[in-house]
Amino acid sequence: xxxxxxxxxxxxxxxxxxxxxxxxxxxxxxxxxxxxxxxxxxxxxxxxxxxxxxxxxxxxxxxxxxxxxxxxx
Amino acid sequence: xxxxxxxxxxxxxxxxxxxxxxxxxxxxxxxxxxxxxxxxxxxxxxxxxxxxxxxxxxxxxxxxxxxxxxxxxxxxxxxxxxxxxxxxxxxxxxxxxxxxxxxxxxxxxxxxxxxxxxxxxxxxxxxxxxxxxxxxxxxxxxxxxxxxxxxxxxxxxxxxxxxx
Numbered sequence: 001x002x003x004x005x006x007x008x009x010x011x012x013x014x015x016x017x018x019x020x021x022x023x024x025x026x027x028x029x030x031x032x033x034x035x036x037x038x039x040x041x042x043x044x045x046x047x048x049x050x051x052x053x054x055x056x057x058x059x060x061x062x063x064x065x066x067x068x069x070x071x072x073x
Numbered sequence: 074x075x076x077x078x079x080x081x082x083x084x085x086x087x088x089x090x091x092x093x094x095x096x097x098x099x100x101x102x103x104x105x106x107x108x109x110x111x112x113x114x115x116x117x118x119x120x121x122x123x124x125x126x127x128x129x130x131x132x133x134x135x136x137x138x139x140x141x142x143x144x145x146x147x148x149x150x151x152x153x154x155x156x157x158x159x160x161x162x163x164x165x166x167x168x169x170x171x172x173x174x175x176x177x178x179x180x181x182x183x184x185x186x187x188x189x190x191x192x193x194x195x196x197x198x199x200x201x202x203x204x205x206x207x208x209x210x211x212x213x214x215x216x217x218x219x220x221x222x223x224x225x226x227x228x229x230x231x232x233x234x235x236x237x
Contacts, residue, residue, distance in 0.1 A: 031177065032178075
C-alpha cells in the first residue's frame with residue numbers, strides 16, 4: 001500500500017510552480033518535495049496539512065491511498 | 074620528545090579550536106546571524122566533508138598507524154568536519170530550536186544512525202582481529218572507530234537523502 005499524491009499536478013495548476021518554491025513555502029528542502037512527489041517518502045500529518053493549505057485544498061485532494069498497488073499486493 | 078612537525082600540528086589545532094570558539098560566541102551576535110540557516114546545500118556539503126574526512130582518516134590510520142595518534146593527525150583530519158559542525162551549532166543557537174533539519178533529513182539521519190551502529194560492530198570485530206594477531210597495537214582503535222562511523226554515517230545519510 002502506497003501513498004499517492006497530486007502535488008505535481010497542483011504545482012502545474014499553480015503557474016508551473018517549481019519544487020524549490022513549494023519547498024521554500026512549506027519549510028522543507030527541494031529533495032523532500034521530490035521524494036514525496038515520487039511516493040518514496042511519506043510526509044508527516046503536519047507537512048501534509050501545510051502542503052494542502054498552500055494549495056488551498058483539503059489533504060484528501062492532495063494525498064490518497066494508491067488502490068491499484070494495494071490490489072496488486 | 075616533541076618534534077617540530079608535532080609542534081606545528083598542535084599550533085594549527087589550537088588555532089582551529091580558538092577560531093571555532095570565537096566564531097561560535099561572536100558570530101551569532103553580529104548582523105550575519107540573520108543569514109545563518111540550514112539548507113539543502115549545507116546538509117549535502119556537511120555529509121560530503123564527513124565522507125572525505127572518513128576516507129582520509131581511515132587511509133591515514135592504516136598507512137601511518139603510529140603517527141596518527143602520536144602526531145595528533147586524526148584531530149587535524151576531523152578539523153574541517155568539526156568546523157562545519159560548529160556552524161550547525163551556531164544555527165541551533167540562533168534559531169533556538171533543535172529542529173533545523175526537515176523531516177526527511179531527520180528520517181534519513183536516524184536510519185543512517187541505525188545502519189552505522191549495525192555495521193560498526195563487524196568493523197570493530199575486524200579491528201579486534203588485527204589487535205589479536207598483533208598487526209596493530211596502541212590506541213589506534215579509537216581513530217579507526219571514529220573514522221569508520223563518520224564515513225558510514227555521512228555516506229549513508231547522503232545516499233538515503235538522494236535516493237529515498
